[in-house]
Amino acid sequence: MNCLWVEFEEPSPVGLRRVMCARCGDVSLPTASPLDRIWSECKKGETKQQIAERKALEAARRECVHRGDQIGEQLCESCSGTVRVKVFSCALHGECARSERLEHVKSCAFCPDAALALPPPSTSRAE
DSSP states (O other): OBOOEEEOSSOOTTSOOOEEETTTOOEEOTTSOHHHHHTOBOOTTOOHHHHHHHHHHHHHHHSOTTEEEEEEEEEOSSSSSSOEEEEEEETTTEEEESSSOOTTSEEGGGOTTOOOOOOOOOOOOOO
16 A cells, blocks of 8 residues: 655755545655655555664665775766766765666665664773
8 A cells, every 4th residue: 555645734944745544644855756655655564673773774775884985987888878876985885876777786775785884882981
């Protein structure tokens, strides 16, 4: 089942319209593509644990510790027009891209090895 999007009463802090799913409460960022919103799977019915796990995995895929600096760009053969996709170094796979459009480059979007950096341990002591 897809999300049922409704508009917020007030715009976002930068003046853009925001939408929220009336079923699951998911909020679409102003930068999200309208097609992403139309086809997004409704998360209603997920437990709090499942939601936390899904959000942690999504965050890890966005900011993976294994992804390094940009090492180049590749022409996207399946994209319409002339689109160049950034390619990054990857400590596990050699190279990776945030997009899933490149055939021979590992996609961060679906990588099961994605991991977030853990915050440094606290050095303060309770006295």
